[in-house]
Amino acid sequence: MKKLSWIIPCYNEEEVIEVAVKRILNVSQLMEKYDNELIIVDDGSKDNTREIIKELNKNDKRINLIGLSRNFGHQAALQAGLDNCSGSAAIIIDADLQDPPEVVLEMVQKWENGFDVVYAKRKERKSEKILKKITASIFYRFLNLLSDIDIPRDTGDFRLIDKKIIIELKGMREKGRFMRGLISWVGFNQTQVLYSRDERFAGKSKYPLKKMVRLAKEGIISFSNKPLKVSSYLGFLFSLVSIVAILYVVFVRIFTAQWVAGWAFLSIIILLSSGLQMVLIGMLGEYIGSIYLEAKKRPLYIVEEKII
Ligand code: UDP
Numbered sequence: 001m002k003k004l005s006w007i008i009p010c011y012n013e014e015e016v017i018e019v020a021v022k023r024i025l026n027v028s029q030l031m032e033k034y035d036n037e038l039i040i041v042d043d044g045s046k047d048n049t050r051e052i053i054k055e056l057n058k059n060d061k062r063i064n065l066i067g068l069s070r071n072f073g074h075q076a077a078l079q080a081g082l083d084n085c086s087g088s089a090a091i092i093i094d095a096d097l098q099d100p101p102e103v104v105l106e107m108v109q110k111w112e113n114g115f116d117v118v119y120a121k122r123k124e125r126k127s128e129k130i131l132k133k134i135t136a137s138i139f140y141r142f143l144n145l146l147s148d149i150d151i152p153r154d155t156g157d158f159r160l161i162d163k164k165i166i167i168e169l170k171g172m173r174e175k176g177r178f179m180r181g182l183i184s185w186v187g188f189n190q191t192q193v194l195y196s197r198d199e200r201f202a203g204k205s206k207y208p209l210k211k212m213v214r215l216a217k218e219g220i221i222s223f224s225n226k227p228l229k230v231s232s233y234l235g236f237l238f239s240l241v242s243i244v245a246i247l248y249v250v251f252v253r254i255f256t257a258q259w260v261a262g263w264a265f266l267s268i269i270i271l272l273s274s275g276l277q278m279v280l281i282g283m284l285g286e287y288i289g290s291i292y293l294e295a296k297k298r299p300l301y302i303v304e305e306k307i308i
């Protein structure tokens with residue numbers, strides 16, 4: 001019998017995890033052809049999440065726990081789940097029921113029809129604030145413009161992936177992890193299903209602005225080196241401007257008597273170019289920082305306890 005592994009990352013989800021597990025199990029009962037396992041990754045929750053998962057495991061051995069030693073972040077938690085699953089396919093799903101498990105029925109159908117990745121694309125984002133919708137949409141367009149691979153718009157991590165892809169992902173240990181990008185990058189036969197994203201069942205988002213910006217940055221840095229090229233283009237442009245400025249200065253110095261004037265022009269040029277240099281150095285810093293992080297070769301996450 002083929003097995004489906006549900007990968008459920010959790011960070012402080014005591015209010016939702018039990019209901020989510022119930023709903024997932026209900027859906028899995030509709031798919032009698034398959035064995036199901038739930039790999040719940042507790043990403044260093046500070047509330048009761050882990051105890052609840054342990055309790056659930058006592059009554060139902062399909063429910064497994066991977067407890068990380070601290071909060072390593074959503075993307076690392078997903079990889080911890082994938083590293084420990086044994087299914088012929090994995091389903092990556094949030095714990096807060098924003099990704100309706102019922103959509104998985106359709107995903108499995110497509111997988112059976114020969115697709116290796118079935119990602120869920122959002123028709124609408126009922127719940128989300130207008131600001132998140134706008135920033136997300138700008139981010140996806142920007143990322144596709146910058147990077148050479150095509151990352152589908154309006155998709156999150158909610159998707160089904162075949163074992164083939166799980167094996168490839170296990171081999172990629174890069175730290176600046178952007179799962180959606182990596183899964184697009186591996187190729188194979190990919191398709192989508194449409195769904196409407198529900199509201200969070202309970203609790204608050206575990207993705208504050210800081211974590212969202214970090215994810216966006218990782219997406220860009222690990223899938224594009226175009227920002228680095230910006231530096232040379234702007235350098236070239238500024239050199240042209242300087243040549244014109246130099247000619248102007250020489251002209252004023254030789255042919256007019258008012259050559260002390262023009263300090264405003266000079267200070268504008270200096271401020272502008274030094275500001276620009278700062279930005280470009282910062283950009284280099286981001287790349288060097290990520291090289292540094294990779295060079296240390298630390299593990300992606302540390303498992304504190306495993307109940308499988
Ligand atoms: N999550 C996690 N580690 C984190 C942040 C989030 O494992 O550091 C999990 C979280 O419990 C949820 C999923 O990732 O299952 C998506 O997070 P959330 O729903 O808070 O994000 P949003 O839907 O608001 O973007």
Ligand code: MG
Pocket residue numbers: 094096098200205
């Ligand atoms: Mg959510």
